[in-house]
Amino acid sequence: MTEAAIEKENKEIARQYKELLRISYRSLNDEDKKQIRKAFDTAVEAHKDQRRKSGEAYIFHPITVAKIVASEIGLDATSIVAALLHDVVEDTIYTLEDIEEMFGKTVATIVNGLTKISSLKKDKDVSLQAENFRKMLLTLNDDIRVIIIKIADRLHNMQTMDAMRRDKQEKIASETLYIYAPLAHRIGLYNIKTELEDLSLKYTEPEVYQDILKKIKESKEEQDAYIKEFSQIIEDSLNQEELDYDIKGRPKSIYSIHRKMKAQNVSYDEVYDKFAIRIIYKSDQANEKFLAWKIYSIVTDHFRPNPTRLRDWISSPKSTGYEALHITVMGPKGRWVEVQIRSHRMNEIAEKGYAAHYKYKQGDTKEDRGIEEWLNRLQEALENPDVNAVDFVEQFKLNLYSKEIFIFTPQGDLKSLPKGATPLDFAFSIHTEIGLKTRGARVNNKLVPLSHQLKSGDQVEIITSENAKPNVNWLDYATTARARAKIKSSLKDEKREIAEEGKAILTRKLRAQKIPFNEKVINELVVHFNLKTSLDLFYRVGIGKIDNQKLKEFASSRSNALVSYIKRKITKPVIAEDLNKDEITSKFDQLVFGRDEDETLEYKLANCCNPIPGDQVFGFVTVNDGIKVHKKNCPNALQLQSNYAYRIIPAKWIDSSQQDFKAVIKLTGIDNLGLVSEVTKEISSNLNVNMQKVGFESVDGVFSGEITLKVKNNAILTTIINRLKKINGIDKVSRE
Numbered sequence: 001m002t003e004a005a006i007e008k009e010n011k012e013i014a015r016q017y018k019e020l021l022r023i024s025y026r027s028l029n030d031e032d033k034k035q036i037r038k039a040f041d042t043a044v045e046a047h048k049d050q051r052r053k054s055g056e057a058y059i060f061h062p063i064t065v066a067k068i069v070a071s072e073i074g075l076d077a078t079s080i081v082a083a084l085l086h087d088v089v090e091d092t093i094y095t096l097e098d099i100e101e102m103f104g105k106t107v108a109t110i111v112n113g114l115t116k117i118s119s120l121k122k123d124k125d126v127s128l129q130a131e132n133f134r135k136m137l138l139t140l141n142d143d144i145r146v147i148i149i150k151i152a153d154r155l156h157n158m159q160t161m162d163a164m165r166r167d168k169q170e171k172i173a174s175e176t177l178y179i180y181a182p183l184a185h186r187i188g189l190y191n192i193k194t195e196l197e198d199l200s201l202k203y204t205e206p207e208v209y210q211d212i213l214k215k216i217k218e219s220k221e222e223q224d225a226y227i228k229e230f231s232q233i234i235e236d237s238l239n240q241e242e243l244d245y246d247i248k249g250r251p252k253s254i255y256s257i258h259r260k261m262k263a264q265n266v267s268y269d270e271v272y273d274k275f276a277i278r279i280i281y282k283s284d285q286a287n288e289k290f291l292a293w294k295i296y297s298i299v300t301d302h303f304r305p306n307p308t309r310l311r312d313w314i315s316s317p318k319s320t321g322y323e324a325l326h327i328t329v330m331g332p333k334g335r336w337v338e339v340q341i342r343s344h345r346m347n348e349i350a351e352k353g354y355a356a357h358y359k360y361k362q363g364d365t366k367e368d369r370g371i372e373e374w375l376n377r378l379q380e381a382l383e384n385p386d387v388n389a390v391d392f393v394e395q396f397k398l399n400l401y402s403k404e405i406f407i408f409t410p411q412g413d414l415k416s417l418p419k420g421a422t423p424l425d426f427a428f429s430i431h432t433e434i435g436l437k438t439r440g441a442r443v444n445n446k447l448v449p450l451s452h453q454l455k456s457g458d459q460v461e462i463i464t465s466e467n468a469k470p471n472v473n474w475l476d477y478a479t480t481a482r483a484r485a486k487i488k489s490s491l492k493d494e495k496r497e498i499a500e501e502g503k504a505i506l507t508r509k510l511r512a513q514k515i516p517f518n519e520k521v522i523n524e525l526v527v528h529f530n531l532k533t534s535l536d537l538f539y540r541v542g543i544g545k546i547d548n549q550k551l552k553e554f555a556s557s558r559s560n561a562l563v564s565y566i567k568r569k570i571t572k573p574v575i576a577e578d579l580n581k582d583e584i585t586s587k588f589d590q591l592v593f594g595r596d597e598d599e600t601l602e603y604k605l606a607n608c609c610n611p612i613p614g615d616q617v618f619g620f621v622t623v624n625d626g627i628k629v630h631k632k633n634c635p636n637a638l639q640l641q642s643n644y645a646y647r648i649i650p651a652k653w654i655d656s657s658q659q660d661f662k663a664v665i666k667l668t669g670i671d672n673l674g675l676v677s678e679v680t681k682e683i684s685s686n687l688n689v690n691m692q693k694v695g696f697e698s699v700d701g702v703f704s705g706e707i708t709l710k711v712k713n714n715a716i717l718t719t720i721i722n723r724l725k726k727i728n729g730i731d732k733v734s735r736e
């Protein structure tokens with residue numbers, strides 16, 4: 001480079017630094033400015049010999065990231081310092097210790113978190129990418145600012161990708177859509193989320209992006225004229241109330257227009273709500289709500305509102321802290337127009353996310369608790385070891401983008417849950433203990449099943465019982481990561497307890513067969529019963545699946561079992577002490593049908609989606625080909641379920657060795673006071689028994705009843721029948 005070019009570049013670096021201080025959203029004191037200057041000088045020195053692919057000096061990148069952090073996101077001086085230094089440890093001679101010594105522990109922690117993310121191995125393998133994403137989120141333990149600065153870093157990279165190879169552009173853009181845009185959305189950085197989505201589309205589908213951009217530019221003049229016409233109609237009324245306001249038209253993002261075109265299968269011209277009108281008014285916090293509804297009243301005096309499209313996020317802010325009134329009205333020329341009503345404060349929160357709350361902070365704000373709550377929930381999801389990385393990312397993204405519903409507690413408090421949540425999710429959101437002890441739920445004072453989907457505005461009361469405990473079906477009813485993790489953990493604990501009992505029972509039963517209880521015998525038993533671990537063996541003994549008869553069969557064929565064991569060449573023995581390991585079989589070897597999952601029917605697997613054991617599936621009754629089993633996410637599923645709902649049969653893969661069986665028992669006898677209570681109490685006191693259906697009748701002093709039970713095996717059923725026969729007044733008990 002020539003001397004003149006270097007001088008010009010240095011002038012530009014100095015100008016950008018001054019601009020960084022000038023545009024900062026927070027007011028910076030002298031100490032802040034001193035630290036930022038020191039960080040700037042360190043970054044300039046560290047990156048002095050580096051250039052970006054575009055040819056410009058590398059230092060422009062950290063300065064721009066710091067500007068995004070300072071102005072668009074509005075973070076503090078510590079974050080600006082960390083943003084300036086975010087690539088220093090990774091790319092230059094400076095170490096983390098140097099940073100800590102120069103700028104203190106907090107800055108070093110943030111820079112370390114950002115370095116850890118950058119050093120994650122990049123790979124096209126989705127499971128590896130997903131695992132990296134989980135690790136990246138673990139840096140939230142260090143500081144939430146790590147992720148926010150990373151989003152700013154990604155935004156600038158997306159803005160300057162033109163010089164990169166096409167394949168690299170696609171890869172980075174896809175990753176941005178997959179991870180960073182949802183994260184920005186969840187943290188409340190809506191402007192950045194929109195820009196990330198648009199830029200991602202620019203590189204993943206350039207023709208589509210350019211086509212929509214061209215059409216937006218072509219229609220801008222007409223759109224501006226429409227906004228002017230709309231505004232003029234209400235301006236007089238707003239001015240009469242002496243309001244201080246601005247009316248702006250905001251075009252929908254290119255990405256959201258594209259998404260609408262795809263979802264509704266329409267052309268650009270057929271997307272009717274391509275822009276929104278935003279009314280931003282000045283107000284002190286005491287009058288904000290009153291003025292919002294006053295403006296709502298003025299707008300709806302002039303334009304008829306669509307009553308189904310009112311969104312009141314002022315009374316119940318989103319969990320991101322977003323507040324606004326959204327209404328859709330019939331505007332001039334018969335066009336639907338979305339009108340967003342926000343105060344100046346609400347608008348800053350919508351644009352800056354959580355950072356704007358500090359400016360208006362008054363003690364412990366709801367919004368601070370909001371981000372705390374979100375981080376805690378995220379932490380629980382991260383700590384759940386059972387979820388594989390891909391499922392985790394999908395679940396996480398679902399939670400990031402999920403629409404919220406608002407549920408009332410019996411005391412009238414408001415809880416936010418994701419759309420599709422059930423009473424079980426609600427119970428676990430209040431407290432883990434309440435979730436684990438849930439016996440039932442009332443929604444708006446009516447008893448509902450635990451699988452009932454809640455709607456915004458429902459009042460939910462959880463009925464608890466000391467004897468209640470989770471069962472495996474709860475996993476079908478719970479949708480939130482928190483509830484599912486707690487249920488799985490509880491089921492494992494229960495399995496371990498039963499296995500402990502089973503271990504003691506097995507010791508006694510082997511002794512009776514004159515077989516020693518040792519590692520070798522346990523391995524033989526595991527192989528003989530086609531299990532995976534000693535935990536599975538002890539559990540099955542505990543619930544009575546492996547009874548005396550089966551152990552006698554094992555004893556008589558022990559020598560054959562040993563030969564079979566040797567043939568299998570098991571190198572790693574499965575030892576009895578494995579009880580503490582979370583090794584639980586999931587064989588999924590049987591497909592069951594029906595609402596009660598108690599029918600085994602003839603079926604064929606559909607060729608269109610080729611389901612395998614363990615997939616979520618449903619049965620479809622064909623005209624000539626019997627039952628065809630499809631995956632729930634099969635391309636044909638939506639069409640079959642909507643057009644032929646009457647032919648759909650619920651289906652589920654299960655582990656037949658852990659299946660509960662349905663049994664119907666009939667009782668007759670002499671009607672006594674309290675007889676029904678004694679019968680149900682006797683059944684309830686039995687472990688692993690679930691009453692599904694109960695019916696009793698008394699005619700002229702003669703009692704008859706029918707009870708449908710779910711039991712683990714025949715031995716448990718026989719025990720129950722024998723105990724029921726002993727109840728005073730019962731004459732006969734039989735199995736149907």
